[in-house]
Amino acid sequence: MPTYLDHNATTHLDPRVLEAMLPYLSGPSANASSLHRYGRIARDAVEQARVQVAQLVGCEAKEVVWTSGGTEANNLALKGATASETASRVLYGATDHPAVMEAAESLAQAGWRVEAIAVDTNGVFDFAALEAQLADGPLRLVSAMRANNETGVIQDVARVAQLAHAKGALMHVDAVQAVGKIAVDILELDADLLSLSAHKIYGPKGSGALVVRSHVDLRPIQHGGAQERGLRGGTENVAAIVGFGAAAELARLELEERAAHVQVLRQRLEAGLRTRPDTLIFGGNAREHLPNTLQFAIAGWDGEALLMALDRKGFAVSSGSACASGSGEPSHVLLAMGHDRVTAKGAIRASFGKDNVPGDVDGFLAALSQIVASA
Ligand SMILES: Cc1ncc(COP(=O)(O)O)c(C=O)c1O
Structure with a gap:
């Protein structure tokens, strides 16, 4: 080996996570929106997982929106939080994941001013440059990763959030690499939106979440169903969500x-x-x-x-x-x-x-x- x-x-699937998923992979597999008893069993499992993920990051269960992973969560955050607004400005970290950078760049085509926040030679935000940038015009959203996937460098996103909020902007944190490795508390980070992915914490691939604090006016970027409070239509992948929940609980207990x-x-x-x-x-x-x-x-x-x-x-x-x-x-x-x-x-x-x-x-x-x- x-x-x-x-x-x-x-990461590989933790055997305990697989065990939690198996009944939903091999048993009678119902749609979590169905009203019959099998549907209700699936719904209960999805809602239990929502609590487990919420507990990992200190949010309310109803603030967790299931996605297909971190990439979709980042896209939903940037596009969904700007959809109701007339184009102004979005900032993102220069070392952010492509799922943030490219989602931001797609906003530029819709007339948004999109700017990167510079980092120093250690990969840490240059706060003097950021403060000057923040002063330069209106701002809707700042997106920054808590921990970098390549270097592992941790950013002071709470400080960024404080500055963003002082400008009346929303703060999105990509916490995909941070969760399960360091403590992530959405209130301490002062984030309005937070991206997560199951497969970085010994859960299944293709499962993630965007935490959307209740005050955020987020619009769906995918239409076609009332699932996830209308924010993300589509039949839930019950087994993957159950796996994410189990992985989140283990990550919290074993952090x-x-x-x-x-x-x-x-x-x-x-x-x-x-x-x-x-x-x-x-x-x-x-x-x-x-x-x-x-x-x-x-x-x-x-x-x-x-x-x-x-x-x-x-x-x-x-x-x-x-x-x-x-x-x-x-x-x-x-x-x-x-x-x-x-x-x-x-x-x-x-x-x-x-x-x-x-x-x-x-x-x-x-x-x-x-x-x-x-x-
Ligand atoms: C920081 C960060 N954000 C987002 C993602 C994308 O997550 P996913 O693979 O679940 O789409 C990754 C994956 O490597 C990542 O490292």
Whole structure:
């Protein structure tokens, strides 16, 4: 079995989550909107999951809107929160996920002013630049990720929210990578909208949610059914939603244990890499990172070439993000942090999960040394 060090791309389904899902995959499978008893069983399961997801982020169950994942949640946030408004301005983080950046860019075609919030060399927001930007005209929405999928750098989104709210704007937080790794409380973050995805927390792929606080005027971007209070039409994927609920509950109950476990592995990797003079750690001086994520480059190595060599030795990692890999383009995150294209193309991301062990780190460091030495 290869050693899997790519948990920010996706996680495997926790067997306990699978067990919770099985009755809804193999039993009589009803539409949660049907009025008969089977429909009511499905509805109850969907509503129980809504409570479990709400408890993970400290919102009310009725504020959880099911989506097909983080990408749809981000699209619904940006497009849905601007749909009722005459075009003004939207800001998003320069290192945000493409699902935010491209949703924002699509608003530009509808006449919105869309601007990126700059980051410094550590990938952290430049608040002086942001304050100047905020002063420059009307604003409807600010979108920012809590934790970066590539570097693991954590942003002070509560501070961004405070500034956005002072301008009368809404705050959307992409918390897809943060949940399950660090505590996420929507009230502490002061977010109006919050995106989540099940497959990053040992739940099923293709399941996510947008938390929509009750004061937000959000319009649907998909029409055709009254599900989700009319905000997201379509027959619910009951088994996937049940899986998301179960994964959310486990993530809440096991958060501290999981975070402490992966933190040790990350520190072990960082210590090993810091003994190599040819290694650059991206965002290495940021004040806060996810406990499980470390992105680095080895001088003279292309990230994808190194990734494939590591793959041959049985280690599964990413170069940058899984979404951008294979495109041949350097990571927009690293470019936004001021790295040149060659350095950015050297990126390798290791992201640990709850089932990794210290030996995985030692094996990885040894494989890396062998590859570099034999080149
Ligand atoms: C920060 C962030 N936002 C959104 C997404 C998209 O989530 P999904 O894969 O569920 O569409 C990802 C996935 O990698 C992500 O890392």
